[in-house]
Amino acid sequence: MEHPKKPEPHVRDPHPRDTGGPAQPMLIARDVKKHFPIHAGLLNRQVAEVKAVDGVSFSVMKGETLGVVGESGCGKSTLARLLMHLMDKDEGEIILDGLSVGTYQGMPLQDLRRSMQMVFQDSYSSLNPRLTVEDSVAYGPSKQPGISKKKAREIARDILEKVGLRPSLFGARYPHELSGGQKQRVNIARALALDPRMLILDEAVSALDKSVEAQVLNLLNALKAQLDLTYVFISHDLHVVHYISDRVLVMYLGQVVEIGPVDRIYADPRHPYTRALLDCQLSMHPDDRVEQAPLAGDPPNPVNPPSGCRFHPRCPFAEEICSSKMPELGDTLRAGRDQHLTACFMAQPNSGHSKAPTQAELLKRSAAAPAPMEA
Numbered sequence: 001m002e003h004p005k006k007p008e009p010h011v012r013d014p015h016p017r018d019t020g021g022p023a024q025p026m027l028i029a030r031d032v033k034k035h036f037p038i039h040a041g042l043l044n045r046q047v048a049e050v051k052a053v054d055g056v057s058f059s060v061m062k063g064e065t066l067g068v069v070g071e072s073g074c075g076k077s078t079l080a081r082l083l084m085h086l087m088d089k090d091e092g093e094i095i096l097d098g099l100s101v102g103t104y105q106g107m108p109l110q111d112l113r114r115s116m117q118m119v120f121q122d123s124y125s126s127l128n129p130r131l132t133v134e135d136s137v138a139y140g141p142s143k144q145p146g147i148s149k150k151k152a153r154e155i156a157r158d159i160l161e162k163v164g165l166r167p168s169l170f171g172a173r174y175p176h177e178l179s180g181g182q183k184q185r186v187n188i189a190r191a192l193a194l195d196p197r198m199l200i201l202d203e204a205v206s207a208l209d210k211s212v213e214a215q216v217l218n219l220l221n222a223l224k225a226q227l228d229l230t231y232v233f234i235s236h237d238l239h240v241v242h243y244i245s246d247r248v249l250v251m252y253l254g255q256v257v258e259i260g261p262v263d264r265i266y267a268d269p270r271h272p273y274t275r276a277l278l279d280c281q282l283s284m285h286p287d288d289r290v291e292q293a294p295l296a297g298d299p300p301n302p303v304n305p306p307s308g309c310r311f312h313p314r315c316p317f318a319e320e321i322c323s324s325k326m327p328e329l330g331d332t333l334r335a336g337r338d339q340h341l342t343a344c345f346m347a348q349p350n351s352g353h354s355k356a357p358t359q360a361e362l363l364k365r366s367a368a369a370p371a372p373m374e375a
């Protein structure tokens with residue numbers, strides 16, 4: 001897919017709703033876990049659990065787009081729902097602009113919903129078929145205290161204009177009268193109608209045709225700059241994530257295996273899983289298409305995941321240490337946002353893996369890395 005050139009990073013002015021200041025990350029997830037119990041038998045006893053999200057930590061700076069990639073079933077949507085507090089987490093903390101969410105003295109959930117909204121993949125089922133486009137977008141604001149029905153309609157028309165749907169043409173239409181791209185624009189408008197500071201986009205363009213996908217991605221970039229937004233952009237499509245993200249987080253079986261600036265990860269992926277994902281993604285150019293299984297080995301199963309490094313049964317470089325010890329990712333919350341972290345023994349000096357670099361080699365490699373991106 002030929003996407004237009006990536007826009008320059010947006011230069012931020014202080015936001016009137018900043019509670020933590022410009023250097024405070026918009027979102028921090030600290031050691032977030034969600035395990036789903038599996039019950040079986042006559043007594044419906046718990047026999048196992050799905051470790052859908054298993055100790056995930058990261059931060060997203062204001063005005064940044066963090067891409068989240070990984071195969072189906074690795075926990076991306078569960079993570080999105082946990083960030084939105086659409087389901088309870090088992091452990092961990094979520095901090096929005098310096099305020100812990102859902103805790104005593106923290107940010108109440110209704111404030112979170114105003115600050116953070118979500119856009120899903122399935123643009124049709126998330127729209128009420130009996131509501132017109134304008135009613136659908138006006139619904140959220142009309143439920144806010146102090147906002148009249150008339151004001152909610154004004155907000156809806158303004159947002160529809162912003163997402164490229166002229167209200168005089170589209171406002172009175174019903175979802176079945178819209179194309180896939182138009183429906184997804186309505187969903188984006190609904191998310192923006194509450195004036196959020198952040199969007200969680202879960203496979204938001206995955207159901208669209210490639211040409212429509214590019215238009216919606218451009219719209220998302222334009223809206224981000226215009227409305228001073230921050231994005232977590234979840235997708236299994238590495239092309240799309242490369243285009244839209246400033247940084248990328250790679251998930252495997254509920255854990256983060258690699259995180260760093262997008263250009264650095266795509267130019268120099270260090271985790272064998274990230275390398276395999278990048279090697280195997282189908283080129284968008286028809287002449288370059290390859291027909292092959294995306295990755296060797298069994299598909300990932302988050303029920304009782306493998307010991308040690310969860311990727312070891314599929315990793316061509318696995319050694320004894322890989323099945324006995326879990327490689328650390330490093331402290332994603334303390335590391336600078338231009339830092340590239342990898343949870344693999346081959347990336348950690350003196351780890352005991354035969355391909356581990358020495359400290360000197362590691363220093364040489366980081367000196368040769370591309371310059372950090374602008375803030």
Ligand SMILES: Nc1ncnc2c1ncn2[C@@H]1O[C@H](COP(=O)(O)OP(=O)(O)O)[C@@H](O)[C@H]1O
Nearest residue numbers: 036050052071072073074075076077078079302
């Ligand atoms: N409500 C649930 N109950 C039990 N298991 C679930 C539930 N939601 C998701 N899972 C399981 O958690 C794992 C991660 O799912 P999901 O977060 O949807 O992954 P992704 O979005 O990356 O495809 C999968 O194995 C899925 O079957």
Ligand code: SF4
Nearest residue numbers: 309312315322344345
């Ligand atoms: S730690 Fe070992 S098994 Fe895991 S990705 Fe690295 S080399 Fe492969």
Ligand SMILES: [Mg+2]
Nearest residue numbers: 076077078203
């Ligand atoms: Mg999903």
